[in-house]
Amino acid sequence: MLKIVGGFVKALALVGGLVVTVLSLMAVGGLWIDSNPARLALALIVALAIPAILADRALGLVGRDKQRGVTTDVLAVSYALFSLGFVGIAHGATRPLLTAEGERLGQAGLHRSSQAAYFLAGGHRPTISLPIAVVTPPPAVTPPTIAPAAAGDLRPADNKERSPAELFKEFAPSVVAIHVTTPFGEGGGTGFVIDAQGTIGTNHHVIDRASKIEVKLMDGTVADSVEILAESPDHDLALIRITTKAPLTPVILGDSEKVTVGERVVSIGNPLGLEHTLTDGVISARRVIETRKMIQMSAPVSPGNSGGPLFNTRGEVVGVTTAIYAAHSVAQNLNLAMPINDVRAMLRAEYPERHAVGTEASRGGRW
Numbered sequence: 001m002l003k004i005v006g007g008f009v010k011a012l013a014l015v016g017g018l019v020v021t022v023l024s025l026m027a028v029g030g031l032w033i034d035s036n037p038a039r040l041a042l043a044l045i046v047a048l049a050i051p052a053i054l055a056d057r058a059l060g061l062v063g064r065d066k067q068r069g070v071t072t073d074v075l076a077v078s079y080a081l082f083s084l085g086f087v088g089i090a091h092g093a094t095r096p097l098l099t100a101e102g103e104r105l106g107q108a109g110l111h112r113s114s115q116a117a118y119f120l121a122g123g124h125r126p127t128i129s130l131p132i133a134v135v136t137p138p139p140a141v142t143p144p145t146i147a148p149a150a151a152g153d154l155r156p157a158d159n160k161e162r163s164p165a166e167l168f169k170e171f172a173p174s175v176v177a178i179h180v181t182t183p184f185g186e187g188g189g190t191g192f193v194i195d196a197q198g199t200i201g202t203n204h205h206v207i208d209r210a211s212k213i214e215v216k217l218m219d220g221t222v223a224d225s226v227e228i229l230a231e232s233p234d235h236d237l238a239l240i241r242i243t244t245k246a247p248l249t250p251v252i253l254g255d256s257e258k259v260t261v262g263e264r265v266v267s268i269g270n271p272l273g274l275e276h277t278l279t280d281g282v283i284s285a286r287r288v289i290e291t292r293k294m295i296q297m298s299a300p301v302s303p304g305n306s307g308g309p310l311f312n313t314r315g316e317v318v319g320v321t322t323a324i325y326a327a328h329s330v331a332q333n334l335n336l337a338m339p340i341n342d343v344r345a346m347l348r349a350e351y352p353e354r355h356a357v358g359t360e361a362s363r364g365g366r367w
Contacts, residue, residue: 103303175191178216
């Protein structure tokens with residue numbers, strides 16, 4: 001009986017430990033390597049080579065009559081100890097690496113591996129599936145109607161052309177960092193101030209399953225009194241509201257139906273928690289992916305940019321940075337944003353379904 005139990009534990013350590021070790025090594029490799037196959041190859045080499053060297057040393061220390069099973073014993077112990085150290089003892093330091101690895105794998109369509117990485121990071125985040133196979137020309141649509149009271153609260157456009165530096169100086173204070181706590185761990189993303197009442201636009205997957213939300217302004221002010229006004233999982237959008245003593249600076253909402261291919265755009269967000277990072281690019285295409293109208297742009301996107309504003313050169317927000325469009329790891333600068341008109345359609349004078357964070361009505365997230 002003991003042999004059976006021992007054999008089961010050994011097999012579990014070999015298989016499970018190898019999977020955890022490879023994912024952990026890929027997460028570390030992600031600090032320098034973007035390619036998924038390259039990270040996997042490097043992780044496998046390290047995961048197999050080092051235990052093999054240790055096993056060879058161990059075989060030299062025992063007699064030939066006792067060498068049976070030594071190699072697998074060494075491998076099992078090596079994987080178990082590494083997994084315990086990386087995911088357990090050093091979890092506080094390694095969780096961001098595993099979370100970032102989960103994001104990379106999810107964006108490459110490797111959803112099971114992505115979920116495994118998020119699980120090791122201490123949480124679970126549903127990924128957005130964006131397969132390349134379903135791309136059709138955008139249909140003609142009628143711009144959404146804005147509720148009169150909500151429209152009156154919005155900052156009017158001024159048609160003033162701005163450089164990226166001028167855009168950042170004027171609108172960076174309107175961009176916020178969102179930190180969420182879930183039953184499974186912590187995460188974050190980006191949002192932007194829509195009106196002086198404290199309405200914040202972001203992606204739904206940023207706040208999905210949140211039990212607590214904190215919103216940090218550029219001046220360091222942290223608002224922990226947050227409620228959810230509206231959620232649209234189908235468009236991956238959400239509206240939340242914060243209360244602050246200091247006045248807020250809203251963005252200018254543009255018209256995403258007027259976006260043209262080749263138009264220059266600027267994104268401000270918090271990639272991997274690096275707050276208020278500016279990137280720029282151009283509108284690459286307008287697409288319909290899985291029935292969702294989306295804007296494709298070349299402005300770089302990283303985990304943590306989700307929910308951030310995409311500005312045109314007139315300082316108008318034309319999109320909400322959402323995802324990286326990648327069917328395989330070699331994709332570069334295929335980045336997507338939800339049209340701002342989808343946010344406009346959610347604005348109301350009153351929000352009858354508004355609710356506190358963490359209530360049953362809130363599915364609440366991760367980036």
